[in-house]
Amino acid sequence: xxxxxxxxxxxxxxxxxxxxxxxxxxxxxxxxxxxxxxxxxxxxxxxxxxxxxxxxxxxxxxxxxxxxxxxxxxxxxxxxxxxxxxxxxxxxxxxxxxxxxxxxxxxxxxxxxxxxxxxxxxxxxxxxxxxxxxxxxxxxxxxxxxxxxxxxxxxxxxxxxxxxxxxxxxxxxxxxxxxxxxxxxxxxxxxxxxxxxxxxxxxxxxxxxxxxxxxxxxxxxxxxxxxxxxxxxxxxxxxxxxxxxxxxxxxxxxxxxxxxxxxxxxxxxxxxxxxxxxxxxxxxxxxxxxxxxxxxxxxx
Numbered sequence: 152x153x154x155x156x157x158x159x160x161x162x163x164x165x166x167x168x169x170x171x172x173x174x175x176x177x178x179x180x181x182x183x184x185x186x187x188x189x190x191x192x193x194x195x196x197x198x199x200x201x202x203x204x205x206x207x208x209x210x211x212x213x214x215x216x217x218x219x220x221x222x223x224x225x226x227x228x229x230x231x232x233x234x235x236x237x238x239x240x241x242x243x244x245x246x247x248x249x250x251x252x253x254x255x256x257x258x259x260x261x262x263x264x265x266x267x268x269x270x271x272x273x274x275x276x277x278x279x280x281x282x283x284x285x286x287x288x289x290x291x292x293x294x295x296x297x298x299x300x301x302x303x304x305x306x307x308x309x310x311x312x313x314x315x316x317x318x319x320x321x322x323x324x325x326x327x328x329x330x331x332x333x334x335x336x337x338x339x340x341x342x343x344x345x346x347x348x349x350x351x352x353x354x355x356x357x358x359x360x361x362x363x364x365x366x367x368x369x370x371x372x373x374x375x376x377x378x379x380x381x382x383x384x385x386x387x388x389x390x391x392x393x394x395x396x397x398x399x400x401x402x403x404x405x406x407x408x409x410x411x412x413x414x415x416x417x418x419x420x421x422x423x424x425x426x427x428x429x430x431x432x433x434x435x436x437x438x439x440x441x442x443x444x445x446x447x448x449x450x451x
Contacts, residue, residue, distance in 0.1 A: 152446060153383070153408060153421035156182035156208045161426050163436045169199060176203035178437050184209035184422045187226070189219030189249065193256035200257060207259040208420045209319075209354075209382060210250060214265060217245035232265025234307075235300035235332040239267075247307045254316055261382055263319045263354050264307055266300060266332040274330060296332060301346060308351040317381050321354035324362040327391075334363055336370055343379050352381035356424065361388045361399060368407050375408075376415040383408070386425035393428060395442040402446060 157163075157180045163171035169191065175183050183205050188196055200207055213222050215230035233239040233246070250262050273296055308318045322339050323331045333339055339353045355374065357367055364370070374380050387397035394401040411417070429435035 153405060153412075154182060154419075155180065155443070156184045156420045156422045158184050158186075158384075158422050158424040160186040161424055162430065164426075164430050165433055165435055169195070172199040172203045172205060174437070176205060178440060180205065182206050182208050182420055184420075184424075186211045187213060187222045188253055188257065189213055189222045191219075193253045196253075197256050197258070207257040209261045209263060209422060210254055210257065210259050211263045212243075212250045212265050213246045215246070216242060217249045219249070229268070231328050231331060232267040234264050234303045235266045235296045236270065237295045237299045240299065240303065243303050244306065247303075247310065251310060251314065251316065254311075255314055260315065261317045261319055261354075262307075262311060263321055263382075264304065266320065268328065269296065269330040269332055300332065301342070304342070304351060305346055305348070308346070308348040312348070312350050317350045317352050318348075319352055319354040319381055321356055321384075322359060322363065323356070324359045326362055327359070336360060336364065336374060340374065340377070340379055353379050354382045354384065355380050356384040356386075357399075357404070358384065358386035358388055358391060358424070367399070367404060371404070371407055372411055375411045375417050378415075380417070380419065382419050382422065384422040384424040386423075390428075391426050393425060393439050393442050394423075395445070396428065401442075405446065 157175040157178070159168065159171040159175065163174045166174060172183065181204070184207065188210055212232060212234070213225065215225040215233055233243045247264070254262050304318065304320065311318050320333060320339050320342060322333045322335050325331055325334060336353070336355065343351050343353060353374070360370060361367055385394060385401065386392070387394050388399050390397055427436045427439040429439060
């Protein structure tokens, strides 16, 4: 069975963020991830991780800017990263450096760089730039957004390399985030191959992948052995709730994941980035973890 990491931004939302570390520990988790920790002091978060015997495995870059107190506001107004946005290079660098400081303090070995949404002026093919990307052949998609994205990723990965931290990019479906720049696994892998940096890798979210592409088991078998997939995330489809709710048979998927990981010596984590169906109710997240107990029993 994979090493699961509870996503503390989507799970345990019935309680304040700082209380979710203890809740995850009490439910037996050893690993956690989150989207944006920046509204809280990094040393306080480090203490909570240590106190609850948890390892932080992933954080995101801020959706915009580098002011921790304004992160939620930036998300609420629709910002989803600036890595691909021309004219935001300094903003991206400042935000990434803030993420790097938090990753170092919290002991996270991975930072997910959010690509951002395609501005209106680039959304029409009549502009001469075919966005969003539709092929793994990046030579067909030359343009300012891709150029900006590659340059920012190159700079970020080199900054992170000095700290032994991986930079991750994630294809996200455009139903959840309209006009997101990166949508398909082939695009992400082409970018990683183009830059050729050892610490630039792919975050493979099976929820997003199922909505955009499907054929998850084949994609796991194809991409995991490449060494370019660093982290996997999961959620029920289509509701993004617990894994047993929806159209996917995660028991079969995890069996294939285990077998493939063993064969290629993949040692990544699987982030539970789902919204518990009864997560707003007291104890709702914990009650919803019955699927996890069933999965463990099934494996035994």
